[in-house]
Amino acid sequence: MRAAVVFGALTAFPFVFSAQWVVNIALFTLMYAGLATSWNLLGGFSGYLSLGHAAFFGIGAYAMAIRFTHVGIGAGYKPFLVLPLVGLAVAVVSLPIGWIALRVRAATFAIVTLTLLFVVQQLAFNLHHLTGGSQGLSITPPPFPANTFDNPFYFAMEGAFALALLICWWVRDSKLGLMLFAIRDDEDRAQGIGVRTTGVKLIAFAVSVGLTGMIGAIWAYYIGFIYPQFAVDPLVTIGAVLMTFLGGKGTLWGPALGAFILVPLQQYLAYRLGASELYLLGYAAVFLLIMLLLPRGIIPSLKDRLARRQAASSPPGAVSGAVPTTGGVPA
Amino acid sequence: MSALLSVEGLRKHFGGVAAVDDCSLEVREGTITALIGPNGSGKTTAFNLITGYLHADAGRVSFAGHDFTRPDPTRLYRAGLTRTFQQSRVFPQLTLLENLTVAISQPWRTLLRRALGREDRERSRELLEEFGLARLADSKAGDLSFGQRKLLEFATVLMGRPQLVLLDEPTAGVNPVMVERMEQHVRELHARGLTFLIVEHDMNLVMRLCDPVIVLDRGRPIKQGAPAEVQQDAAVLDAYLGS
Numbered sequence: 001m002r003a004a005v006v007f008g009a010l011t012a013f014p015f016v017f018s019a020q021w022v023v024n025i026a027l028f029t030l031m032y033a034g035l036a037t038s039w040n041l042l043g044g045f046s047g048y049l050s051l052g053h054a055a056f057f058g059i060g061a062y063a064m065a066i067r068f069t070h071v072g073i074g075a076g077y078k079p080f081l082v083l084p085l086v087g088l089a090v091a092v093v094s095l096p097i098g099w100i101a102l103r104v105r106a107a108t109f110a111i112v113t114l115t116l117l118f119v120v121q122q123l124a125f126n127l128h129h130l131t132g133g134s135q136g137l138s139i140t141p142p143p144f145p146a147n148t149f150d151n152p153f154y155f156a157m158e159g160a161f162a163l164a165l166l167i168c169w170w171v172r173d174s175k176l177g178l179m180l181f182a183i184r185d186d187e188d189r190a191q192g193i194g195v196r197t198t199g200v201k202l203i204a205f206a207v208s209v210g211l212t213g214m215i216g217a218i219w220a221y222y223i224g225f226i227y228p229q230f231a232v233d234p235l236v237t238i239g240a241v242l243m244t245f246l247g248g249k250g251t252l253w254g255p256a257l258g259a260f261i262l263v264p265l266q267q268y269l270a271y272r273l274g275a276s277e278l279y280l281l282g283y284a285a286v287f288l289l290i291m292l293l294l295p296r297g298i299i300p301s302l303k304d305r306l307a308r309r310q311a312a313s314s315p316p317g318a319v320s321g322a323v324p325t326t327g328g329v330p331a
Numbered sequence: 332m333s334a335l336l337s338v339e340g341l342r343k344h345f346g347g348v349a350a351v352d353d354c355s356l357e358v359r360e361g362t363i364t365a366l367i368g369p370n371g372s373g374k375t376t377a378f379n380l381i382t383g384y385l386h387a388d389a390g391r392v393s394f395a396g397h398d399f400t401r402p403d404p405t406r407l408y409r410a411g412l413t414r415t416f417q418q419s420r421v422f423p424q425l426t427l428l429e430n431l432t433v434a435i436s437q438p439w440r441t442l443l444r445r446a447l448g449r450e451d452r453e454r455s456r457e458l459l460e461e462f463g464l465a466r467l468a469d470s471k472a473g474d475l476s477f478g479q480r481k482l483l484e485f486a487t488v489l490m491g492r493p494q495l496v497l498l499d500e501p502t503a504g505v506n507p508v509m510v511e512r513m514e515q516h517v518r519e520l521h522a523r524g525l526t527f528l529i530v531e532h533d534m535n536l537v538m539r540l541c542d543p544v545i546v547l548d549r550g551r552p553i554k555q556g557a558p559a560e561v562q563q564d565a566a567v568l569d570a571y572l573g574s
Contacts, residue, residue, distance in 0.1 A: 175437055178425070178446040182433045185422035188384065193434040194408040194491050203442075 002253075003165070010158050014151050023150040027157055027222070029263040031215055034161035035240040036247070036255030038211035041168050042204045043241070044250035045177060047184035048102065050205075051237050052113030053212050055120040058232030060090050060213030061220035065137035066130060076142045079221050080156055083214050090213025091206040098205035102198065105187065117234060124228035136227030139220065153222040160218060161256070164211045169252055171204075180204055184250070235280075239266075242283065246290050248297030257298060262286065335360040335495050335526050336412065341380055341390030343373075343550075350376040352550040354390070358495065363517065363527040365537045365558075368547035369571055374530045375417060377547065378499055382414045383407055395494060409436045413488040414497035417530075419480040421487070423473030427464055430472050430483060431455035434490035454490070462486045462516070478509040485516065496520075498529045502536060514540055538562070546570065 010030070014023045035057070043049050063086050064079065101112045124131045131137060144152060171177045179200045182190040191197050220226050240255075243262050248254030265286075269279040294301050336358040343351045351373040358364045366374050379385040381392055383402030392399045394412050407413070422430050432451040447455075459465040462482045467475070472483060481501065488496060501517075502510040514536060517527060531537050537544060538558045546554040546561055548570035554561055561567055 170443065173446055174443050175433075175446055176442045178429055178433045179437075179442075181425055181429075182422050185424050186420055188404075189416070189420045189422070190433070191404040192382065192384070192408060192414060193487060194405055194436040195433065196405055196439075199439070200442075 003169075007158070007162060011155070014148075014154050018148070020147070020150050023154055025264060025267050027150055027154045028267070029259055030154065030157040030161050031219060032239055032243055032263050033256040033259035034157060034164050034215045035212060035236065036243040036259050037161065037164040037168055038208050038215070039237075039240045040244050040249065040251075040255045041164070041171065041211075042201075042208040044244060044255070045168075045171065045180040045184065046201055046204050048105075048201065048205070049110050049241070050113040050208075051110050051234075051241070052101075052116040053209060053240060054232055054234055054236040055113075055117040056090050056094060056209035056212045057216035057219070057236050058120055058124065058228075059093065060086055060216030061226050061231040062124060062131055062137070063089060063213070064217035064220040065139055065226050068139045069132075069137050070130075075140060076144075077152065079142075080152070080218075083156070083160075083217055086217040087210040087214035091210030094206050094209045095202065098202050098209075099198070102201045102205060114234075117232060117237065121228050121232040124232055131228070134227060136225060136230070138225040141224050142221075150222075153218060156218045157215070160211065160215050163214075165252070165256065167207060167211070172252060176200060176203065181250075238283075239263075242287055242290075245297055246286070246294070248299030248301075251297070251299045254297050254299045333360055334358065336381070336392070336394050336528070338377075338381060339391045339393075341377065341392070342388045343376055343380055343385060344388055349550050351380060351387075354547070354551050356545055356552050356555070358526060358528050360494075360526055361521075361524070362543065363521055363529065363541045365541035365544040366528060366530050366547060367532075367534075367537060367544060372547045372570070373550040374547055375499060376550075378414060378497055378530060382412070382497065408488075408491050408493075411492070411494040412497070413491055413493040413495075415481075415484050415488060415499055415501065417499045417503060419477070419484045421472040421475070421480050421483050423471065425472055426469050427459060427472055427475075427483060428452065428455045428468045431458060431487055431490050434487045436491050458486045458489060463512075478505045481505060481509070481513070482516075485513070489520070493525065495526045495528065498527060498531075500530055500532060502531065502533050510536065 013026055017023065017026070035053070039050065039053055067082065068079075097116065101109060101116065104112055125133055171180070179190065179195045182195055183197055183201065187197060216231070220231065239262070243258030244255040245258070246262060247256065247258030266279055266283065269282045273279050290297070334357040338357070339355045341351055341354040342349065354373070354377055366377065368374055376385065380387045380390070381402065383399075383404045386401065392402050394407065394410060397410065399407065422433070425433065428447060432447055432455050435451060435454070456465060456468060459468055462485070464479065464482060464486070467479070472480065475483060485498070485501065498517075501513050505513070510533065517540065521527060529537075529541060542557055543555055544558050544561045545552050546567045553566050553570060554564050556564075
């Protein structure tokens with residue numbers, strides 16, 4: 001069982017590498033693995049490429065911070081317990097938004113969701129009494145011991161990632177998944193054979209952004225201080241999308257694989273290139289390389305190569321079975 | 332026999348062009364009705380309006396006793412009216428089994444069940460068998476030839492257990508052997524009680540398979556009748572040959 005091995009290793013990680021800066025990088029890796037996996041549920045499965053997931057990441061982050069500032073329910077581990085509520089709330093809030101946004105397709109959908117991101121950012125700037133405007137909000141750091149301070153957040157991120165992966169795994173093999181794939185291939189036709197496209201897309205959208213919001217909430221609690229540009233950051237979306245494309249859009253493990261490669265790389269580049277944002281150039285370079293060499297991502301490309309090798313080693317008759325003669329008409 | 336599908340006063344303008352104009356027609360239960368007409372006479376537009384892919388400017392569609400003032404493809408499919416496309420459309424990245432299974436009208440509560448349950452497999456396989464595609468059950472639909480895609484598309488729409496199937500040029504671009512196979516399938520399904528409305532350019536096929544034949548010209552029906560009757564009608568000849 002691949003998942004058991006991976007999550008066993010991930011759980012053991014902070015005990016083996018207990019240096020907090022290592023755990024910090026691992027934490028962000030898991031955060032992006034979770035974000036990319038959630039994004040994939042909509043973008044990879046149904047083909048609706050959202051560029052606005054950072055908006056819901058931000059909403060989740062602000063939900064956590066506002067809860068601290070205005071409601072104030074406990075400190076320490078307690079805030080982790082409200083995470084499912086945050087996810088649920090973000091999913092519910094996203095329903096009317098998704099219902100409108102999902103009426104348009106392809107590039108238009110990407111632009112609409114991108115706009116959404118800036119709308120939410122503007123709201124964060126301007127709803128002073130709630131968000132503190134450009135001054136942001138701070139969360140009192142929990143009284144965790146300094147030498148293992150990051151660990152609770154690390155496990156929370158791991159939990160969120162596991163949940164996202166579990167949902168994707170289940171959906172992929174379910175009728176819902178089949179319908180999403182049909183929508184990705186040809187939405188008009190899916191409509192014409194009785195697939196309730198609007199409802200199905202909306203479910204994927206709400207679950208995807210709900211998970212994203214949850215991760216945003218963990219992030220806010222960890223970071224302890226958020227402001228609009230930081231919490232609603234286009235780079236969060238771009239990162240998640242980039243990782244999904246690198247690993248393989250629409251596959252189960254692809255997005256996480258992309259995150260496991262890119263986040264440590266990004267951290268390394270940021271460290272080597274200093275505080276300047278030169279690492280963004282590195283990002284762009286990776287994007288270009290993916291498009292040139294692996295347009296479909298690592299996992300699909302490897303699978304193809306494997307299938308081709310198998311086909312080459314088996315007798316030719318077996319291969320030609322894919323192109324039968326009875327009734328076959330060359331296009 | 333009663334009208335399974337009745338269309339009244341359907342109209343659709345694209346800019347200044349009336350693609351379909353005051354079009355009224357009926358498809359009686361148990362018939363194989365043909366819809367023919369010269370290129371650009373509005374056959375496919377009429378199909379799109381009836382099945383809800385386009386919204387009509389005016390008109391009414393009623394199917395199996397229900398009025399659909401604003402037809403919607405999903406609802407119509409679930410009510411028993413389905414169609415194929417001129418350029419055959421399948422889900423290329425799904426296997427043939429999956430292509431068929433996804434066309435089973437699912438209630439909301441089964442959404443999280445396994446994609447291919449045992450019952451789904453059996454039903455899909457049976458239909459693939461019938462269409463001679465069983466060997467390819469686990470191949471991707473994108474790997475099929477054009478003719479096979481047409482067969483698969485045809486098979487797919489049957490998964491919803493329709494009463495009326497609209498076929499948009501089922502034999503366009505396929506070889507004579509395939510034309511015969513298509514015809515056979517239509518005849519067999521018709522014998523089992525299915526009603527068809529077919530847009531087709533192959534007049535030989537129309538004349539031996541369909542009755543009645545409705546002729547469309549400039550977006551409205553100009554003649555309806557038995558094939559032999561239509562063939563000799565002056566207005567029809569005029570529409571096809573020009574005046």
